Amino acid sequence: MKRIAILGSTGSIGRSTLSVAESYSERFQIVALAAGSNLEAAFEQALRWKPRLVSLHFERDAGALRARLKQTGLSDIEVVYGTAGTVKVATHAEADFVVSAIVGVAGLEATYEAVKAGKTVGVANKECLVAAGELITAEARRQGKPLLPIDSEHNAVHQCLRGGRMEEVERIWLTASGGPFLSTPRSEFSSITVEQALNHPTWKMGKRITIDSATLMNKGFEVIEACRLFHLPPAKVEVLVHPQSTIHSMVEFIDGSILAQFSVTDMRLPILYALTYPERIQSDMRFPVGNLRHLDFCPPDMNKFPCLRLAYEAAEAGGAKTVALNAADEVAVAAFLDDGIGFDDIPRIIESAVSASKSGTMGSIAEVLEADAEARRYAQERVFELQKKSAPRATSVV
Amino acid sequence: MKRIAILGSTGSIGRSTLSVAESYSERFQIVALAAGSNLEAAFEQALRWKPRLVSLHFERDAGALRARLKQTGLSDIEVVYGTAGTVKVATHAEADFVVSAIVGVAGLEATYEAVKAGKTVGVANKECLVAAGELITAEARRQGKPLLPIDSEHNAVHQCLRGGRMEEVERIWLTASGGPFLSTPRSEFSSITVEQALNHPTWKMGKRITIDSATLMNKGFEVIEACRLFHLPPAKVEVLVHPQSTIHSMVEFIDGSILAQFSVTDMRLPILYALTYPERIQSDMRFPVGNLRHLDFCPPDMNKFPCLRLAYEAAEAGGAKTVALNAADEVAVAAFLDDGIGFDDIPRIIESAVSASKSGTMGSIAEVLEADAEARRYAQERVFELQKKSAPRATSVV
Numbered sequence: 026m027k028r029i030a031i032l033g034s035t036g037s038i039g040r041s042t043l044s045v046a047e048s049y050s051e052r053f054q055i056v057a058l059a060a061g062s063n064l065e066a067a068f069e070q071a072l073r074w075k076p077r078l079v080s081l082h083f084e085r086d087a088g089a090l091r092a093r094l095k096q097t098g099l100s101d102i103e104v105v106y107g108t109a110g111t112v113k114v115a116t117h118a119e120a121d122f123v124v125s126a127i128v129g130v131a132g133l134e135a136t137y138e139a140v141k142a143g144k145t146v147g148v149a150n151k152e153c154l155v156a157a158g159e160l161i162t163a164e165a166r167r168q169g170k171p172l173l174p175i176d177s178e179h180n181a182v183h184q185c186l187r188g189g190r191m192e193e194v195e196r197i198w199l200t201a202s203g204g205p206f207l208s209t210p211r212s213e214f215s216s217i218t219v220e221q222a223l224n225h226p227t228w229k230m231g232k233r234i235t236i237d238s239a240t241l242m243n244k245g246f247e248v249i250e251a252c253r254l255f256h257l258p259p260a261k262v263e264v265l266v267h268p269q270s271t272i273h274s275m276v277e278f279i280d281g282s283i284l285a286q287f288s289v290t291d292m293r294l295p296i297l298y299a300l301t302y303p304e305r306i307q308s309d310m311r312f313p314v315g316n317l318r319h320l321d322f323c324p325p326d327m328n329k330f331p332c333l334r335l336a337y338e339a340a341e342a343g344g345a346k347t348v349a350l351n352a353a354d355e356v357a358v359a360a361f362l363d364d365g366i367g368f369d370d371i372p373r374i375i376e377s378a379v380s381a382s383k384s385g386t387m388g389s390i391a392e393v394l395e396a397d398a399e400a401r402r403y404a405q406e407r408v409f410e411l412q413k414k415s416a417p418r419a420t421s422v423v
Numbered sequence: 424m425k426r427i428a429i430l431g432s433t434g435s436i437g438r439s440t441l442s443v444a445e446s447y448s449e450r451f452q453i454v455a456l457a458a459g460s461n462l463e464a465a466f467e468q469a470l471r472w473k474p475r476l477v478s479l480h481f482e483r484d485a486g487a488l489r490a491r492l493k494q495t496g497l498s499d500i501e502v503v504y505g506t507a508g509t510v511k512v513a514t515h516a517e518a519d520f521v522v523s524a525i526v527g528v529a530g531l532e533a534t535y536e537a538v539k540a541g542k543t544v545g546v547a548n549k550e551c552l553v554a555a556g557e558l559i560t561a562e563a564r565r566q567g568k569p570l571l572p573i574d575s576e577h578n579a580v581h582q583c584l585r586g587g588r589m590e591e592v593e594r595i596w597l598t599a600s601g602g603p604f605l606s607t608p609r610s611e612f613s614s615i616t617v618e619q620a621l622n623h624p625t626w627k628m629g630k631r632i633t634i635d636s637a638t639l640m641n642k643g644f645e646v647i648e649a650c651r652l653f654h655l656p657p658a659k660v661e662v663l664v665h666p667q668s669t670i671h672s673m674v675e676f677i678d679g680s681i682l683a684q685f686s687v688t689d690m691r692l693p694i695l696y697a698l699t700y701p702e703r704i705q706s707d708m709r710f711p712v713g714n715l716r717h718l719d720f721c722p723p724d725m726n727k728f729p730c731l732r733l734a735y736e737a738a739e740a741g742g743a744k745t746v747a748l749n750a751a752d753e754v755a756v757a758a759f760l761d762d763g764i765g766f767d768d769i770p771r772i773i774e775s776a777v778s779a780s781k782s783g784t785m786g787s788i789a790e791v792l793e794a795d796a797e798a799r800r801y802a803q804e805r806v807f808e809l810q811k812k813s814a815p816r817a818t819s820v821v
Contacts, residue, residue: 184586184680184682185586185682187585187587188583188585189585190702190703193702193703263713265712265715272683275712277710277712279705279706280692280695280696281686281709281710282582282684282686282692282696282703283684283712284586284682284683285670285682285683285685286586286680286681286683287680287681287683288679288680288681289679294679294680297678298678298680301678304588304591305587305591305677306677307677308678309679310678311679312675314596314661314663314673314675314681315661315663315722317663318719318721319717319718320718320719320720321717322715323716324713
């Protein structure tokens with residue numbers, strides 16, 4: 026029986042993890058859940074899973090949950106709140122495996138503490154590897170515990186890497202759907218609408234990651250994540266556009282052999298893989314291999330998608346630059362979604378914020394959070410400038 | 424330094440093995456060579472590699488080689504001949520690794536003896552697994568030594584299998600180019616010429632294997648080989664047509680993940696893999712992944728290519744039936760190449776010979792050779808009948 030703590034239990038990955046646990050209830054026990062501010066969902070999860078511990082973001086929600094659990098005779102479930110509460114979930118003595126799936130920098134500290142506490146951590150939180158990747162992977166190495174990627178690309182890489190040793194890896198190929206604007210001319214990028222950008226061809230996801238997929242920044246983040254997770258320089262992490270998103274990623278070995286992984290596009294598969302690693306267990310998530318017909322590929326266009334280039338540059342610089350990249354992207358995407366700035370303003374804001382940020386490595390999660398806040402402030406100022414300059418709709422320049 | 428013996432050193436795989444040894448002369452030493460009747464090539468190889476032992480097919484060739492080696496001051500190279508000579512090469516005390524690449528049943532006994540002598544064997548000889556697969560793989564298991572496949576498909580499977588344990592394999596997918604008649608209507612199969620059949624779209628190979636690729640019998644043999652090598656029932660070995668032959672094969676795991684292997688189509692790559700396993704070493708055989716554009720797939724048509732169906736049936740029956748399948752195919756293909764029978768007579772002859780053959784498992788290599796000879800005689804009679812019935816060119820029926 027593997028005992029699981031979930032950071033971000035009411036989000037998409039959290040719910041998929043619980044769905045996997047539901048399907049294999051003889052194998053997995055849920056011991057601790059950290060949710061955000063969705064009291065109703067947290068209450069239902071507590072009722073269903075009867076964990077030892079639940080954490081919510083706000084103190085008042087924690088109080089309300091405690092009261093409702095008492096009414097239903099579940100007063101032995103401990104309810105906590107805030108960052109301290111999340112850390113308590115992440116380091117729960119009974120948990121063997123921690124799923125890190127809180128969106129944004131909010132999950133950083135708890136994930137770091139889980140790794141420090143010697144837990145095996147499944148990472149679905151992008152910021153853990155983009156902003157704090159050097160810190161968290163160094164700690165995992167110290168602990169001698171694997172960091173298991175819970176996203177289709179890095180999970181695919183993890184699987185392909187089993188075909189050899191790390192010293193035998195020539196390079197990694199991350200596949201990218203190319204997003205909705207793969208064939209849109211560069212000249213039309215300034216007039217791309219929010220609706221167009223939210224229309225992702227292969228995956229249904231949250232809004233920010235959908236926009237990040239449209240700018241290819243999501244693939245850029247994945248390049249950084251791959252560098253951190255697999256200890257590779259950016260030059261050894263390549264991107265290949267593959268519109269069907271069938272092949273999730275590939276590993277090229279020094280002898281010239283390439284291994285590729287594919288499967289259905291269902292997040293429960295990488296979750297199951299991480300939860301059962303190094304074992305594999307039977308699932309009903311079958312890709313109909315016999316129905317394969319066409320797979321297409323092309324190289325990414327870094328001129329059309331400057332976010333990808335910015336990510337490579339930040340990956341090379343490391344430390345504070347990757348923190349700024351992530352922070353500025355979040356601000357710029359939010360501004361685009363609120364219709365304040367143009368689609369092609371997103372890379373402009375990010376480039377400006379990364380360029381203005383300090384460089385150097387991050388010594389602690391506190392430093393990461395500080396650099397993050399600073400980059401956010403800077404990017405937000407650039408957004409305000411843009412909004413002032415051009416009303417009703419920005420089309421250019423920082 | 425790995426010390427290598429090659430069975431079939433002057434053939435295509437033998438020469439590729441020596442080419443690999445040439446590129447990595449610091450890693451590999453050639454200690455024994457078994458050639459056929461190409462005296463000149465054997466002499467040159469002996470001069471170049473100075474092995475301890477060389478075997479030729481004929482006694483008179485062995486005598487001639489001995490004399491020429493003496494003239495060039497290499498009289499300490501022992502020269503032997505015949506089946507006993509080949510076995511001596513296969514079991515040479517100094518050899519760590521034996522490459523089994525003699526075409527046809529001639530290599531069976533030597534390969535079996537190599538396995539029995541506890542050598543690690545790289546198998547390129549189809550008959551070792553199709554006709555004598557049960558015997559040879561059982562002996563390798565007893566010895567606790569791997570049988571490493573030296574052909575692109577099974578080598579690809581071997582690589583993909585590293586992504587999990589054998590109990591975690593759902594099924595194997597062997598890819599097939601589909602041969603030159605993938606889009607030829609069934610109705611035109613009786614008028615296919617030798618020239619058309621020898622025109623393989625992706626690989627340059629010997630004549631028999633090229634015809635076997637055109638009938639899909641080669642893929643059928645590979646199904647049987649996969650069953651024997653990886654201890655899987657035929658139902659767990661599927662074939663998928665993939666005209667580009669880029670992906671060499673795939674393994675589907677029980678969790679729903681599929682691993683696929685690809686590389687340049689160069690036999691030196693699986694040879695290098697087998698020779699260095701479990702290590703991988705740097706090669707210049709690079710597949711330009713960034714230039715990938717389109718990969719196409721479709722299911723095989725068993726009605727159009729009855730040889731594939733016959734192979735599945737023989738794989739299921741095992742033992743004598745797979746011996747007969749291989750023997751009858753060799754006879755039928757030779758008859759087609761000599762323009763005696765039609766392309767669509769090939770499966771007819773094979774079906775008839777397999778159906779007439781005994782069933783049951785093979786207890787020894789001698790039994791395999793006996794069953795092989797019997798199936799050959801039977802198939803040859805069917806060929807004669809066809810040639811008598813229809814002159815100048817057969818178009819039908821056994």
